[in-house]
Amino acid sequence: MTSILLVAERDEQGEISQSTLQAVTAASGLDGASITAVVAGDAPVSASSLAVEKVVTISPIGSSDAGIYEQVTADLAALVSSTNPDVVMFSKSDFGSVVGARLAFRIDAAFASDCIEIENSDGVVSVTRPVYGGSALAEFEIASSPAIVTLRAGAFEPSTDAGSPATESFESGTSVEQRASVSETVAESREGVRLEDADFVVSGGRGLGGPEPFSVLTDLANVLGGAVGASRAACDAGWIDHSHQVGLTGKSVSPDVYIAVGISGASQHMAGCSSSRAIVAINKDGDSNIFKEARFGVIGDWEKVLPSFLATVRDLRA
Amino acid sequence: MVTSDFFYAAIGRDYITGNSELTVRIVVLAKQVPDPETPPSQFKIDESTNTVVPPNGVPPVVNGFDLNAVEGALQLRDAGADVEITVLSVGSDFVMDAMKKPLAMGADRLVLVDDEGLDKIDSAATVKVLAAAIEKDGPFDLILGGRQASDWDQGHVTLGLSEVMGLPLVSLVQKLELDGDSVSLQRVIPDGYQIVSAPVPSVLTITNELGEPRYPNLRGIMQASRKKPEIFSLEDLGLSLDDLAPKLELKRLYVPESNRQIELIEGDDEADSGKKLALRLREEKLI
Numbered sequence: 036m037t038s039i040l041l042v043a044e045r046d047e048q049g050e051i052s053q054s055t056l057q058a059v060t061a062a063s064g065l066d067g068a069s070i071t072a073v074v075a076g077d078a079p080v081s082a083s084s085l086a087v088e089k090v091v092t093i094s095p096i097g098s099s100d101a102g103i104y105e106q107v108t109a110d111l112a113a114l115v116s117s118t119n120p121d122v123v124m125f126s127k128s129d130f131g132s133v134v135g136a137r138l139a140f141r142i143d144a145a146f147a148s149d150c151i152e153i154e155n156s157d158g159v160v161s162v163t164r165p166v167y168g169g170s171a172l173a174e175f176e177i178a179s180s181p182a183i184v185t186l187r188a189g190a191f192e193p194s195t196d197a198g199s200p201a202t203e204s205f206e207s208g209t210s211v212e213q214r215a216s217v218s219e220t221v222a223e224s225r226e227g228v229r230l231e232d233a234d235f236v237v238s239g240g241r242g243l244g245g246p247e248p249f250s251v252l253t254d255l256a257n258v259l260g261g262a263v264g265a266s267r268a269a270c271d272a273g274w275i276d277h278s279h280q281v282g283l284t285g286k287s288v289s290p291d292v293y294i295a296v297g298i299s300g301a302s303q304h305m306a307g308c309s310s311s312r313a314i315v316a317i318n319k320d321g322d323s324n325i326f327k328e329a330r331f332g333v334i335g336d337w338e339k340v341l342p343s344f345l346a347t348v349r350d351l352r353a
Numbered sequence: 354m355v356t357s358d359f360f361y362a363a364i365g366r367d368y369i370t371g372n373s374e375l376t377v378r379i380v381v382l383a384k385q386v387p388d389p390e391t392p393p394s395q396f397k398i399d400e401s402t403n404t405v406v407p408p409n410g411v412p413p414v415v416n417g418f419d420l421n422a423v424e425g426a427l428q429l430r431d432a433g434a435d436v437e438i439t440v441l442s443v444g445s446d447f448v449m450d451a452m453k454k455p456l457a458m459g460a461d462r463l464v465l466v467d468d469e470g471l472d473k474i475d476s477a478a479t480v481k482v483l484a485a486a487i488e489k490d491g492p493f494d495l496i497l498g499g500r501q502a503s504d505w506d507q508g509h510v511t512l513g514l515s516e517v518m519g520l521p522l523v524s525l526v527q528k529l530e531l532d533g534d535s536v537s538l539q540r541v542i543p544d545g546y547q548i549v550s551a552p553v554p555s556v557l558t559i560t561n562e563l564g565e566p567r568y569p570n571l572r573g574i575m576q577a578s579r580k581k582p583e584i585f586s587l588e589d590l591g592l593s594l595d596d597l598a599p600k601l602e603l604k605r606l607y608v609p610e611s612n613r614q615i616e617l618i619e620g621d622d623e624a625d626s627g628k629k630l631a632l633r634l635r636e637e638k639l640i
Binding site: 101102103129132133135136137139140141144145146147148149161164165166167168170171172173174175176177178179214215216217218219220221222223225235259267270271272277278283284286291292301302303312313315316317324326327328329330331332333334335336339340341342343344345346347348351352 | 387389390393396398403405418476477480500501503504505506507508509512513515516517521522523524525527540541542543544545546547548549550551552555560561562564565600601602603604605606607608609611613614615616617618619622623624625626627628630631632633634635637639640
């Protein structure tokens with residue numbers, strides 16, 4: 036038997052997140068899987084039909100600790116030491132990245148982040164993870180237990196299986212002193228559809244040469260009912276806010292169509308958009324990496340290509 | 354856990370006196386990595402040794418995210434704080450032209466743990482070495498690291514260090530200000546940021562949202578060229594490679610094959626290509 040502690044997360048409605056459903060699929064694929072899901076706070080309605088054996092609740096994450104995660108790390112460390120799972124599984128979210136790493140180093144366990152494959156045999160867990168910004172893949176073996184992993188968003192299909200897990204609560208009995216603490220959360224205003232949810236993403240990169248062209252990209256995104264993305268280079272240059280950044284260190288998107296304008300297609304960028312249904316590239320450098328990743332492309336100057344593309348799209352959708 | 358009180362004593366300062374004359378000692382963790390701007394056509398792996406073949410004529414660089422952390426430390430100085438910035442790296446075969454870049458940007462000291470085999474250890478072992486070096490070279494008031502390294506992309510060395518040293522941690526910091534004996538921080542979240550207060554000493558990871566690292570000026574480059582790195586061996590830190598066995602065993606490193614076939618749209622001119630692209634996408638029912 037392989038016992039898996041799956042650390043669940045919530046979506047904006049407080050229900051079990053899509054990324055957690057993906058983790059259920061990954062966990063179910065392990066040999067002899069027996070899955071316990073753990074969730075901070077009261078179990079949401081959707082937890083009662085999760086395809087796992089058991090749902091354990093721990094203390095909710097306090098608002099001053101959200102992002103620091105001192106108490107939840109302590110609670111999970113206590114839960115892991117009392118249940119001795121073979122694998123502890125997180126999504127590679129903000130939460131999973133921080134808590135997974137903290138937990139691993141706190142209990143001196145092996146940690147592999149951003150895994151796209153996981154399997155096990157004879158007590159050894161094998162994972163595959165992209166490295167060098169996605170230019171290469173690395174396969175690792177973890178012989179020590181527990182193996183703590185985070186999973187890349189979109190690497191597994193969300194589980195559609197239904198279960199009827201028993202729910203129990205776990206009290207770690209430790210109350211952690213809050214050292215670093217969050218006093219306020221500032222939400223940045225967003226117009227239109229959320230980048231991560233958009234069916235169409237129009238992204239601009241270094242090749243745009245400045246901030247002004249993003250208004251054309253915004254026009255195109257509006258006509259398509261989509262959102263505007265950007266490469267890290269464009270964000271770091273200050274042409275557009277970092278909340279638009281797509282890539283390894285930005286957002287992961289998987290729209291129907293990802294239109295990359297003036298983006299060279301470095302593997303770090305592709306890591307955030309490679310699960311799009313179709314990538315469309317407009318770039319004047321025909322040797323750009325983006326043309327190796329795209330399904331459709333035009334080699335040309337975006338200043339000449341984009342206006343006619345936009346006009347035609349507008350006519351087609353009128 | 355046994356180490357945390359001990360390390361706290363080694364790292365911490367007596368802030369109760371509130372002595373404003375005190376220099377704030379900052380250590381920035383930095384890693385030498387293959388240049389991530391290496392063209393994909395030149396990125397090659399030797400599958401017999403599971404290592405990246407150094408591309409011809411493309412020297413290694415300091416991990417770009419670590420330069421964000423250097424920039425963060427320098428911004429504290431710009432804001433008027435009396436700071437001493439030490440850059441700390443663990444590895445072997447250091448290329449000084451690359452490693453001196455933080456000094457040229459304005460950092461004060463470069464400390465290298467330079468020993469054979471240190472380029473092959475995993476991140477858990479790296480954390481051990483860093484903790485030992487910080488203990489030896491400390492105390493420090495702030496420990497800054499980049500959000501991840503552009504080679505292995507794990508992003509957990511700095512996080513792990515906070516655990517091993519028993520220090521508070523704030524990740525993904527895009528803005529930092531010294532505020533008496535604490536630091537005021539902005540922490541990036543997916544659709545905005547959080548305002549966070551952390552005590553000193555703390556461990557912070559700095560993200561690229563902080564802004565582009567400054568370019569070294571000529572004076573900085575001259576000063577850096579005269580500075581010599583201070584070098585520790587593993588033995589200096591009371592460690593040996595036997596203490597640094599990997600938790601993760603690398604079995605295979607390879608470049609995945611891309612089997613995508615692109616369809617290039619060519620019109621009479623570029624404007625016509627744009628029009629034909631839209632029509633082709635409609636034909637495929639994509640728009």
